[in-house]
Amino acid sequence: MGLIAGLVVGGILTASVLSALVWRIGSQSQQPRIIANAAAPEVDTQWKAVSFRSGGSQMKGWLLEPSQGSATQEEGWLFETAQDSAAEEEGLLPLVVVAHGWGSNRTRVLRYTHPLYKAGFAVFMYDARNHGESDTIKAPSALMFRDDVIAAVDAARRLPGIDPDRVSVLGHSLGGFGALLALDQGMRVCSVITDSMPVRFETMMEAELKRKKIPSFPLAYLIPPIWLIRSGISQAQFRAANIPDVLARHAGLEGNARTPVLMIHSSEDDFIPAADLRQLKEQLSAGTIETLFVSTKGHSSSEQDPAFWDRVLPFLEETLLKEA
Incomplete structure (x- = not known):
């Protein structure tokens, strides 16, 4: 009995130590690296600093205007006191909200902006929570990205000079994932473009473990429940965050009260x-989404392929520059 009891106690202690270790790894893998932004965006157009809120947290962003003047910073806007007067003004601008991915920030998605503001679009990019200069929360998740996109679109609609009826979203990686999930929460935009987006939660998990040089097996099966518990996400919410189902419900031609979606990925x-x-x-089903496969190396370089802009700009012109 002494030997058996010792083995049982030893097994319990070993299981406890392993559980604590897995929990620690899961917690660490749920914390994105925080990268500082540039002091000012390197652009050849006018820009403004913007503050707004998401889930009670303060968010930071930049608005780039479609003009060719020297880049000068004006006083930032705080949306807690902003007035909804833009809709009464003439000459309102169409706008593209750019959402970055996990472990990135608004500076890193400036790579998309030059062709957009040169084509006549205002561009609004922001730091998601736990990224850049925005506030932090205990356990960021894909649903956080969803909620931050919704908050950014709402804030963008209230920007002076912006047409609230002509707003689209371009999301890189998890930013695109969040933008599509936002459609299921009632976000109404003219169109959504995703770039290099993970479709499955499993792909997202495996990629993050790879980035942190953590073995995928068996942690790819053990860590997801930890993420859900720490984020307060229920199993029902997790099951609902299913990209094929969301697209089947909401993506497609505008005439059917659906949102046009263009999804881009590099084969490399x-x-x-x-x-x-x-x-x-x-x-x-055919016609639910449009797709484009480009050929550039890496996860953050699709826009370097000329085919990217040959498809993106006409898509935005068709969906965003229509008569309001």
Whole structure:
């Protein structure tokens, strides 16, 4: 009995130590690296600093105007006291909200902006919570990205000079994931463009473990429940965050009260494989989404392929520059 009792106690202690270790790894993997922003955006157009709120947290962003003057900073806007007077003004601008991915910030998605503001679009990018200069929360998640996109779109609609009826979203990686989930929460935008977006939660998890050089097996199966518990996400909420189902409900031609969606991925992305998007396209009914596969190396370089802008700008012109 002494030996058996000792083995039982030893087994319990070992299990406890392993559980604590897995929990610690799960907690660490749920904390994105925080990268400082540039002091000012390197752009050849006018810009403004913007503050707004999401989930009680303060968010920081930049608005780039579609003009060719020297970049000068004006006094930032705080949306707790902003007036909804823009809709009464003439010459209101169409706007593209740019959402960055996990472990990134608004400075890093400036790479998208030059062709957009040169084409006549205002551009609004922001730091999601736990990124850049925005406030932090205990356990960021894909649903946080969803809620932050919704808050950013709401804030953008109240910007002076912006047409609230002509707003679209361009989301990179998890920013795109959050933008699509936001459609299921009633976010109304003219269109959504995703770039290098993970389609499956499993892909997202495996990529983050790879980035942190943590073995995928068996942690890819043990860590997701930890993320959900720490984020306060229920199993029902997790099941509802299913991209194929969300797209089937909301994506498609505008005439059917649906949102046009263009999904782009590089065939040479070594972080989030393009196979996810190819499989998704086969799952969905024809016409639900538009897709484009480019050929650039890495996870954050799709816009370097000329085919990217050859498709993105006409798509935005068709969905965003229509008569309000």
